[in-house]
Amino acid sequence: MVRLNRLSRGGSARPQHTAARSRNRRPQQTRAQPSGGGPPPASAPPAAPMEDSSQQPPPPAGGEVAAADPELPRLTVTQVEQMKVEARVADIYRVLFGAAPNTKSIMLELWRDQHIEYLTHGLRHLGPNFHVLDANRPWLCYWMVHPLALLDEVLDDDLDDDIVDFLAQCQDKDGGYGGGPGQLPHLATTYAAVNTLVTIGSERALSSINRDKLYKFMLRMKDESGAFRMHDGGEIDVRASYTAISVASLVNILDVELAKGVGDYIARCQTYEGGIAGEPYAEAHGGYTFCGLAALILLNEAEKLDLPSLIDWVAFRQGVECGFQGRTNKLVDGCYSFWQGAAIALTQKLVMIVDEQLKPSYSCKKPSGEDACGASSSGSTSEKSSSAVDYAKFGFDFIQRSNQIGPLFHNIALQQYILLCAQVLEGGLRDKPGKSRDHYHSCYCLSGLSVSQYSAITDSDSCPLPQHVLGPYSNLLEPIHPLYNVVLDKYHTAYEFFSKE
Numbered sequence: 001m002v003r004l005n006r007l008s009r010g011g012s013a014r015p016q017h018t019a020a021r022s023r024n025r026r027p028q029q030t031r032a033q034p035s036g037g038g039p040p041p042a043s044a045p046p047a048a049p050m051e052d053s054s055q056q057p058p059p060p061a062g063g064e065v066a067a068a069d070p071e072l073p074r075l076t077v078t079q080v081e082q083m084k085v086e087a088r089v090a091d092i093y094r095v096l097f098g099a100a101p102n103t104k105s106i107m108l109e110l111w112r113d114q115h116i117e118y119l120t121h122g123l124r125h126l127g128p129n130f131h132v133l134d135a136n137r138p139w140l141c142y143w144m145v146h147p148l149a150l151l152d153e154v155l156d157d158d159l160d161d162d163i164v165d166f167l168a169q170c171q172d173k174d175g176g177y178g179g180g181p182g183q184l185p186h187l188a189t190t191y192a193a194v195n196t197l198v199t200i201g202s203e204r205a206l207s208s209i210n211r212d213k214l215y216k217f218m219l220r221m222k223d224e225s226g227a228f229r230m231h232d233g234g235e236i237d238v239r240a241s242y243t244a245i246s247v248a249s250l251v252n253i254l255d256v257e258l259a260k261g262v263g264d265y266i267a268r269c270q271t272y273e274g275g276i277a278g279e280p281y282a283e284a285h286g287g288y289t290f291c292g293l294a295a296l297i298l299l300n301e302a303e304k305l306d307l308p309s310l311i312d313w314v315a316f317r318q319g320v321e322c323g324f325q326g327r328t329n330k331l332v333d334g335c336y337s338f339w340q341g342a343a344i345a346l347t348q349k350l351v352m353i354v355d356e357q358l359k360p361s362y363s364c365k366k367p368s369g370e371d372a373c374g375a376s377s378s379g380s381t382s383e384k385s386s387s388a389v390d391y392a393k394f395g396f397d398f399i400q401r402s403n404q405i406g407p408l409f410h411n412i413a414l415q416q417y418i419l420l421c422a423q424v425l426e427g428g429l430r431d432k433p434g435k436s437r438d439h440y441h442s443c444y445c446l447s448g449l450s451v452s453q454y455s456a457i458t459d460s461d462s463c464p465l466p467q468h469v470l471g472p473y474s475n476l477l478e479p480i481h482p483l484y485n486v487v488l489d490k491y492h493t494a495y496e497f498f499s500k501e
């Protein structure tokens, strides 16, 4: 029997980062507050408000707007702005989806309790043996455990232990995790299992990962080209390279042997459009663009990509609906809030490379024997001697870096899409209105919401300002480490744990 205890545990490695704390404390600066001490207001809408305000005198900045009737309550400027936002989002929704939104959704509130209920209900109904979606059971764990952590929901210890025990049964005797007990180990389910265990974060969870065997499994998955295949005899693609590099970096087993050749393979998958495809000469896609870019950053080889064209491609995938599409001429979908949103947010810490690549004198080098653009053929990390490279540090240092530029996408518009179009008011999130909720979309819509809420902060240790969090400030989620998509505090606990090993 699964029980949840919201108060059963606390404590985090880096408490200053938690959104739970942020929700209870004042951010660095505040705009005019609504009267009555309520939460900070929503920020400005992504485009001009519906009403033509040109005939009205501008309200005093940050002050109160006088009501015509002195008996009526006086509104702050921000309350007026909030009303305009609500009117506009309702209008957009009506135009796009042909129906008025539920009035609750106009409030742009994150329906935390409903999402927690949906996700915990899902975990409970996985049951003791997790018999649902047979080959995807570690994924189901991750798609529920991670968004619950984003919502700062603490699971009962018994449930944590059940999940750790179940994943131990999925661990192959020769390393890696399969989709269920006794199944072939696979890099995707290995990524899901390891991210779940890191999110649980207990000593029991972290020490259940057999890192020696995991390393051997990964070496076995490595193709002579340097790229990885998903499983024995399986397909080689950018997803396999990312899942291998992400897991190896997270549990601190990444070395030159695993790293060599991966960066060049990924660079060969960048297409003429600027995004990254699943394999060379295929179509650029947001999922693979995130995977390729994140893997290259973890390898300290981001300069192998043509970053200006990648940024250009991702930025233009954000549509009039405010969400992202996965590829050119396809529909927007809530899950790309993470795949595309996180990819472009990562580039905000790569401005030095972007600047370099934009110089007229920059010469675009190609990976040997290929016609893809962007690879630097000399001095890459994977060519240096193994003792000189501390790969786990690349992921650690990256998150300490400040954003060197503000959001390169419309961070507020993306939050609007997620809150207004992707939320199912009964709980759970979805691709788009008309589609059903599911755990995959719940995981990636909330991951994308977190990325967009934190995308405007410049100092990596600070909290987002109210104007960067659409809707009430209580919408603020926990921050993630965007290279691994695990909650940042959980990452730090794991980093410390695996640094000692």
Ligand SMILES: CC(C)=CCC/C(C)=C/CC/C(C)=C/COP(=O)(O)OP(=O)(O)O
Binding pocket: 188, 191, 239, 242, 243, 285, 286, 287, 288, 291, 325, 326, 327, 330, 331, 333, 339
């Ligand atoms: C870590 C890991 C396993 C990452 C996976 C990354 C990921 C989401 C890749 C996308 C795969 C793909 C081509 C989907 C297209 O689906 P579609 O044609 O149904 O959707 P579309 O119309 O939106 O392109």
Ligand SMILES: [Zn+2]
Binding pocket: 333, 334, 335, 336, 431, 441
């Ligand atoms: Zn989707």
